[in-house]
Amino acid sequence: MESPSKPGRLRDHGYAALGSDGTGSNILLTSPDGATWTPTTAIQSPYFVAAGPGGLVVVDQGSSGDTIWTSPDGTQWHDAGRPSGVSSIQSIAGTTAGLVATGQVNPTTFGVVFSTDGVSWSPVAFKDNASWDYLGVSAGDGRFFVTGGSSRTGVGGLWWSDDGRIWTRSSWAGFVVGALPTIEIAGSGLLAWTSPAIGDPAVDMEVSRDGGKTWLEDPGFGPLGSLGTCPDHMSCQSDGYIASNGSIFLAVNDAGKAWTSSDGVAWEQIQWDPPQWGASTTRYTFIVLPRGVMLGSQGTELYYGSAKNEP
Numbered sequence: 360m361e362s363p364s365k366p367g368r369l370r371d372h373g374y375a376a377l378g379s380d381g382t383g384s385n386i387l388l389t390s391p392d393g394a395t396w397t398p399t400t401a402i403q404s405p406y407f408v409a410a411g412p413g414g415l416v417v418v419d420q421g422s423s424g425d426t427i428w429t430s431p432d433g434t435q436w437h438d439a440g441r442p443s444g445v446s447s448i449q450s451i452a453g454t455t456a457g458l459v460a461t462g463q464v465n466p467t468t469f470g471v472v473f474s475t476d477g478v479s480w481s482p483v484a485f486k487d488n489a490s491w492d493y494l495g496v497s498a499g500d501g502r503f504f505v506t507g508g509s510s511r512t513g514v515g516g517l518w519w520s521d522d523g524r525i526w527t528r529s530s531w532a533g534f535v536v537g538a539l540p541t542i543e544i545a546g547s548g549l550l551a552w553t554s555p556a557i558g559d560p561a562v563d564m565e566v567s568r569d570g571g572k573t574w575l576e577d578p579g580f581g582p583l584g585s586l587g588t589c590p591d592h593m594s595c596q597s598d599g600y601i602a603s604n605g606s607i608f609l610a611v612n613d614a615g616k617a618w619t620s621s622d623g624v625a626w627e628q629i630q631w632d633p634p635q636w637g638a639s640t641t642r643y644t645f646i647v648l649p650r651g652v653m654l655g656s657q658g659t660e661l662y663y664g665s666a667k668n669e670p
Contacts, residue, residue: 375408375415375433376646387417389433401436402428409477409498411453416477418448427477444480445472452498459483459503459523461494469494471505473523483524491515499544499605504571506542506551508534515540517551519571531574533563542571543603548622550581550608552601560586560596566623581610582618582626604647611645 373391387405388396399405405428407418414431425448427439442448447463458474464482471494472480485505493515494507503523508515515534518526533540533551541557543550549571553563564581565574579585580597587595599612608620617631645652 373433375410377405377408399433399436407448407451409451409453409458411458411475411477412455413476416451416453416458418442418451429477439476439478442474442478442480444474444482450495450497451477452496452503454498454501454503454523456501456503456521457523459496459498459505459520461496461505471496471526483526485518485526493539495540497542499542499549500570502570504542506531506534506540508536510536517571517574527572529567529572529574531565531567531571533565533574533576535563538562543601543608543623544605545603545608545623546606546621548608548620548624550601550603550623554596558600560598560600562596564597564601568622568624577623581608581620581623582628583610583612600645602645602647607647609645609647609652 373389374393375387375389377385378388379385385405387399387402387408389399390396402417402419404419404421405417406420409416414429415433417428419426419428425442427442428436429439430436445460445462445464448460449462451458451460458477460472460474460480462469462472464470464472471483471485473483474480491507491509494505496503496505498504501521503520505518505526506515513536517529517531519529520526531551533553535553538553538555539557540551540553543552547568549567551565551574552561554561561580564577566577567574581601583597583599583601585595586598599610601608601610603609608623610618610620610626611631615631615633616628618626618628620626
């Protein structure tokens, strides 16, 4: 089983995340503490999961189209049927204010929609997205973020919203054609981590200290440094990876060094003794959890441990 994707927090009931069963099929995992994970068998093809005001919302992308499943606690599940107002969901995020998704609103429009229950969706007035071929939403610390761009023009942007309905464009300029931007959040900072695929080194990184309203590029990728001469974004990449658990950032490089940060600017090196899988510089995926770090290698093994500060 592969390491699950970054888990979402379900208030008072633990965590939920998507993983793989090793055959290419997705499975939904829930956990009360981040250490013990249980697969959910009721949902056949879970593709997205988010925690909203009423609990968990899962998008099941089966052969007949999207189906919404809901749960107040990650244990009892309800098949809520097809969503209305959006025909195909391509990303989803939730806060206590509601749920935001991107997807196919109608046969000719790809846009942003809002919901309080994950079943009934309404379009959100959102500038400059009609011609974009990438549009994704994430959330953290009670705020939504939408990133988007066009591979035709090479232009993209990032918007933020506290309620999922009114959106403001930020100063972020990290859109890279062919790369995927994700938002990592810690206690007093945000990172925009742009990589060719989830779990890959970054080709662009920007840092925000005001909740995502303004951003500054970090060409050194925090403490990691860069590989390559960097004549353009796709010619260089970070020498490692950065992830977060909502409270701290964890940066790890292939030489076996690691650092933590609460704001994405000041970094402290920590003791880091990851398991080895044969080679001295084996790359792995990792997820930062409140109680430690989960590591996965080539979809075959999971390790769960803690990252401790050096004395």
